[in-house]
Amino acid sequence: ILNVEQSPQSLHVQEGDSTNFTCSFPSSNFYALHWYRWETAKSPEALFVMTLNGDEKKKGRISATLNTKEGYSYLYIKGSQPEDSATYLCAHTTSGNTGKLIFGQGTTLQVKP
Amino acid sequence: NAGVMQNPRHLVRRRGQEARLRCSPMKGHSHVYWYRQLPEEGLKFMVYLQKENIIDESGMPKERFSAEFPKEGPSILRIQQVVRGDSAAYFCASSPELGELKFGPGTRLLVL
Numbered sequence: 474i475l476n477v478e479q480s481p482q483s484l485h486v487q488e489g490d491s492t493n494f495t496c497s498f499p500s501s502n503f504y505a506l507h508w509y510r511w512e513t514a515k516s517p518e519a520l521f522v523m524t525l526n527g528d529e530k531k532k533g534r535i536s537a538t539l540n541t542k543e544g545y546s547y548l549y550i551k552g553s554q555p556e557d558s559a560t561y562l563c564a565h566t567t568s569g570n571t572g573k574l575i576f577g578q579g580t581t582l583q584v585k586p
Numbered sequence: 587n588a589g590v591m592q593n594p595r596h597l598v599r600r601r602g603q604e605a606r607l608r609c610s611p612m613k614g615h616s617h618v619y620w621y622r623q624l625p626e627e628g629l630k631f632m633v634y635l636q637k638e639n640i641i642d643e644s645g646m647p648k649e650r651f652s653a654e655f656p657k658e659g660p661s662i663l664r665i666q667q668v669v670r671g672d673s674a675a676y677f678c679a680s681s682p683e684l685g686e687l688k689f690g691p692g693t694r695l696l697v698l
Contacts, residue, residue, distance in 0.1 A: 518689075562628070572681050573634055574629075576628045
């Protein structure tokens with residue numbers, strides 16, 4: 474994998490459903506993996522930063538895992554709510570400068586009430 | 587703390603004109619990054635600046651684009667002689683020496 478790839482591109486779920494997305498990234502020269510949440514007409518907001526293989530982070534109903542050896546991360550949302558509707562971006566960095574992010578295309582989640 | 591400020595939020599230019607996009611980082615943040623989102627594409631890194639220095643401009647087109655972050659005042663992304671392909675959303679982000687990136691609301695540039 475040469476670029477950051479996210480799947481699915483979009484997702485429609487019912488309120489209360491649990492869901493997950495995938496982010497694949499180059500496993501060589503890995504430094505950190507970032508997840509951002511981007512609501513329409515707003516700025517991307519940082520959710521998680523993970524650096525170590527096996528890292529797991531959690532914030533409320535949202536959690537993420539990291540596998541640096543095989544180059545993937547999962548984002549899970551438990552019991553989706555309409556306010557979870559947004560585009561979820563994954564990005565990785567290959568050096569200590571964590572500001573130069575290589576982003577995926579994002580997964581757009583729509584939660585229907 | 588007002589967060590990262592960008593202005594204008596929307597900018598319309600005719601082909602051949604100049605576009606100037608401004609970014610005021612969050613208070614206490616000394617690192618500024620510019621990203622671009624072309625239609626139907628993801629966010630792409632353009633340039634990384636610290637006060638009065640360009641640290642990494644590997645994502646910036648070689649011609650017509652320039653960026654600065656002066657000692658006083660906002661960071662400026664300047665696009666000379668704009669073309670239709672420059673139409674995009676331009677996002678600025680800032681961070682402290684070591685820390686999380688905070689994004690601004692973006693400037694939507696439309697070139698007619």
